[in-house]
Amino acid sequence: MNETVISIDKLCKKYCRDLKHSMLYGIQDLALEIFGVEKKNQKLRNDEFWALNGISIELKKGDVLGILGANGSGKSTLLKLISGIFYPDSGTVKTQGKVGELIEVGAGFHPMLTGKENIYVKGAILGLTKKEIDSKFDEIVEFSELDEFINTPVKYYSTGMHMRLGFSIIAYSNPDILLIDEVLSVGDVNFRAKCFNKITDLIASSGVVFVSHNMADVARICTSVMVLNRGECKYYDQNVLQGINCYYEESCFDESPSVSGSGKAELKSIDIRSGYNINSMTVQNQLDDLIIEILFNIDNDISRVEIVVTIINLEQQNIIQSNSHFDDIILDNDLEDLRLMVNMGSICLNPGVYGITLSFHREGRGEILAKFSNCLQFRIKGDRLGHAQLQTPAQWKLN
Amino acid sequence: MKNSEEKTYTNNINKTHGFGIWVLMFSELYTAKELILILAKRNVSVKYRQSILSYLWIIIPPVFAVIVFSYLTNLRIINVGDTPIPYLSYALLNISIWLLFANILISSTKSLVDAGNLVTRVNFPKVALVISSISDALLEFLIRLIAVAIVFVIEKVSFGWGIIFTPLLLMPLVLMSLGLGFILSIMNLLIRDTLNILGIVLTMGMFLTPVLYPPPTMEPFIYINMINPISPFLENIHSLLITGTLVNTPLLVVSASLSLLVFLVGWRIFNISLPRISERA
Numbered sequence: 001m002n003e004t005v006i007s008i009d010k011l012c013k014k015y016c017r018d019l020k021h022s023m024l025y026g027i028q029d030l031a032l033e034i035f036g037v038e039k040k041n042q043k044l045r046n047d048e049f050w051a052l053n054g055i056s057i058e059l060k061k062g063d064v065l066g067i068l069g070a071n072g073s074g075k076s077t078l079l080k081l082i083s084g085i086f087y088p089d090s091g092t093v094k095t096q097g098k099v100g101e102l103i104e105v106g107a108g109f110h111p112m113l114t115g116k117e118n119i120y121v122k123g124a125i126l127g128l129t130k131k132e133i134d135s136k137f138d139e140i141v142e143f144s145e146l147d148e149f150i151n152t153p154v155k156y157y158s159t160g161m162h163m164r165l166g167f168s169i170i171a172y173s174n175p176d177i178l179l180i181d182e183v184l185s186v187g188d189v190n191f192r193a194k195c196f197n198k199i200t201d202l203i204a205s206s207g208v209v210f211v212s213h214n215m216a217d218v219a220r221i222c223t224s225v226m227v228l229n230r231g232e233c234k235y236y237d238q239n240v241l242q243g244i245n246c247y248y249e250e251s252c253f254d255e256s257p258s259v260s261g262s263g264k265a266e267l268k269s270i271d272i273r274s275g276y277n278i279n280s281m282t283v284q285n286q287l288d289d290l291i292i293e294i295l296f297n298i299d300n301d302i303s304r305v306e307i308v309v310t311i312i313n314l315e316q317q318n319i320i321q322s323n324s325h326f327d328d329i330i331l332d333n334d335l336e337d338l339r340l341m342v343n344m345g346s347i348c349l350n351p352g353v354y355g356i357t358l359s360f361h362r363e364g365r366g367e368i369l370a371k372f373s374n375c376l377q378f379r380i381k382g383d384r385l386g387h388a389q390l391q392t393p394a395q396w397k398l399n
Numbered sequence: 400m401k402n403s404e405e406k407t408y409t410n411n412i413n414k415t416h417g418f419g420i421w422v423l424m425f426s427e428l429y430t431a432k433e434l435i436l437i438l439a440k441r442n443v444s445v446k447y448r449q450s451i452l453s454y455l456w457i458i459i460p461p462v463f464a465v466i467v468f469s470y471l472t473n474l475r476i477i478n479v480g481d482t483p484i485p486y487l488s489y490a491l492l493n494i495s496i497w498l499l500f501a502n503i504l505i506s507s508t509k510s511l512v513d514a515g516n517l518v519t520r521v522n523f524p525k526v527a528l529v530i531s532s533i534s535d536a537l538l539e540f541l542i543r544l545i546a547v548a549i550v551f552v553i554e555k556v557s558f559g560w561g562i563i564f565t566p567l568l569l570m571p572l573v574l575m576s577l578g579l580g581f582i583l584s585i586m587n588l589l590i591r592d593t594l595n596i597l598g599i600v601l602t603m604g605m606f607l608t609p610v611l612y613p614p615p616t617m618e619p620f621i622y623i624n625m626i627n628p629i630s631p632f633l634e635n636i637h638s639l640l641i642t643g644t645l646v647n648t649p650l651l652v653v654s655a656s657l658s659l660l661v662f663l664v665g666w667r668i669f670n671i672s673l674p675r676i677s678e679r680a
Contacts, residue, residue, distance in 0.1 A: 015678075016679070022679045023589060023590075023679060026589065026675055026676060026679045027589075029675055030671070030672050030675055030676070033671055033672075033675070034668060034671055034672070080519070080678075081408065083521075083522045084406060084408055084522045084674075085519060085520070085521075085522045085674065085677065085678075086674055086677070086678045087408050087409070087410065087674045087675070088408055088409060088410055089410055090409075090410055091409070092407060092408065092409045093407070093408040093409075094405065094406070094407045094408075095405070095406050096404075096405050096406075097404065098404070099522065101520065101521055101522070103520055104516060104520050107515075107516050107517050107520040107521055108514075108517040108520075108521060110441060110445060112445045112448050113441065113444075113445060117441070117444075120437060121437055121438065121441050124433060124434040124437040124438070125434060125517070125521060125523045126521070126523070127434075127523065129433060130433065130437075
């Protein structure tokens with residue numbers, strides 16, 4: 001089953017920023033096309049830009065290609081070109097077999113029709129015959145878990161129910177190519193897991209293009225990764241983790257530090273003593289002890305403070321935390337400026353960019369005096385790169 | 400195996416096929432037949448789900464219009480001249496045929512915009528959207544025919560065997576409106592004024608066409624009627640019904656060929672332009 005299902009060669013697509021120009025160009029192009037004039041001039045006209053520029057892709061059955069990129073980098077456009085909704089401006093797109101689109105799965109549902117009627121209409125739109133839908137109907141309803149509501153008009157469905165019905169129909173339409181664009185974010189935890197399992201089943205019999213901002217999902221199912229930036233391909237390889245890293249580097253994470261709390265604490269400086277500077281970014285070697293030096297000042301009416309240091313990733317998720325309260329450290333506020341060294345021990349984070357959040361509390365896990373979110377960024381450098389966030393060195397012994 | 404269909408998309412996709420594009424278009428239409436039927440059924444079944452008088456709404460407006468018009472005629476406020484059959488029957492039959500034409504135009508023009516994000520989110524034979532949209536108009540026409548038949552019986556209008564051939568005259572009319580609808584649906588996707596303009600044009604068209612009055616016999620109006628592609632169908636449906644013969648055959652042949660041409664050209668333009676327009680709509 002190693003047949004190629006998608007092959008894209010030097011694909012280019014231009015878009016227009018301005019509505020009026022866009023319509024004008026559209027009419028111009030159309031007139032040329034209707035009268036059969038060959039278009040050779042591929043220069044950008046006023047207000048136009050490349051939404052995709054020189055993209056080439058080969059995808060076989062069983063492959064899962066993850067497409068990463070910031071908003072507006074051309075991911076969804078690429079999917080539309082693969083499914084043949086839009087035509088390229090130059091280059092070719094070849095697809096082999098039926099394309100299933102998990103993009104806005106609720107598209108085409110009529111609000112007045114019941115779930116059952118909508119299954120038949122949507123099925124027909126996806127190219128299934130009535131017989132095929134008949135034979136799959138029970139499975140679709142069972143998978144969507146909507147048997148109670150299948151005779152209810154879809155307009156009474158919740159967003160999640162909409163998505164469940166839409167996903168189920170497409171999942172059972174036997175696509176050879178499956179295009180997935182951020183659809184799984186709506187369902188509840190159970191259904192998400194169920195969808196993921198279903199997609200894993202489908203991968204065996206189809207080629208998948210997966211667009212997501214959820215790097216954990218990408219790392220879990222993709223066999224190759226492409227990173228897009230403003231329509232250009234920045235990375236395209238089998239090494240998924242390297243690709244995810246590349247995406248993180250492309251998307252500049254200059255979330256400026258934010259301060260919250262009652263303002264009774266002031267952060268004078270923060271520095272990573274164990275790291276070194278490259279291009280004004282502190283770099284810390286993987287597995288080295290992470291030592292942070294903080295200089296701060298607390299209001300005089302507070303006698304004792306507790307400090308929490310949190311390491312966050314680019315997704316703003318908290319990953320590692322050290323809390324002075326748990327380490328039974330008493331920090332007396334008896335000096336004008338306090339200088340503190342925190343050794344968080346060996347850091348086995350995946351290579352990449354991380355941030356530090358500092359918060360000062362009143363004694364006994366009390367009121368937040370000040371919280372400095374993402375007040376310092378640093379990069380972890382090393383070779384241990386894996387699917388999990390932490391790569392712990394272990395003792396291995398054969399018995 | 401049906402699933403192993405290969406598709407290639409390039410910029411000059413329409414040039415690479417040459418005349419074979421027509422074979423592709425007809426085969427696409429053939430595979431879409433089930434989809435067209437399902438969508439057509441959906442349109443009809445959805446339309447009257449939230450109304451009490453439901454299908455009565457199909458008959459009420461034209462009957463009302465004809466009653467007002469015949470009242471005005473009786474009062475001699477408007478003089479329509481002699482109609483070949485009693486006025487009420489004449490006007491009601493004509494208005495049903497005109498509404499078939501007008502409603503197909505309106506619903507096909509709206510079809511793509513009504514389908515919403517389906518057009519830009521899923522790839523499927525989009526001709527199905529336009530063709531299936533005429534189901535409403537067809538069903539309404541059939542229901543109005545019942546009303547027409549009742550009036551015919553009341554006014555004791557006799558008709559001959561020519562009635563079996565009248566559908567043959569309706570077909571080119573449907574093809575013409577569908578062909579125009581193909582183009583208008585694309586235009587409406589690009590410029591939403593299309594539907595409003597169409598409404599005005601249709602209202603004017605109805606008064607320029609012998610719908611509520613008999614075919615004109617006076618000098619300037621004869622020529623207007625001659626270039627009106629709809630009138631030959633109206634006149635011939637009448638004469639087929641009553642006398643079983645055709646009138647003005649050359650004009651009818653021209654109108655029928657024009658209809659077929661409009662349909663084919665409209666369909667082709669639709670196929671070429673939809674992917675280009677949907678990315679800008």
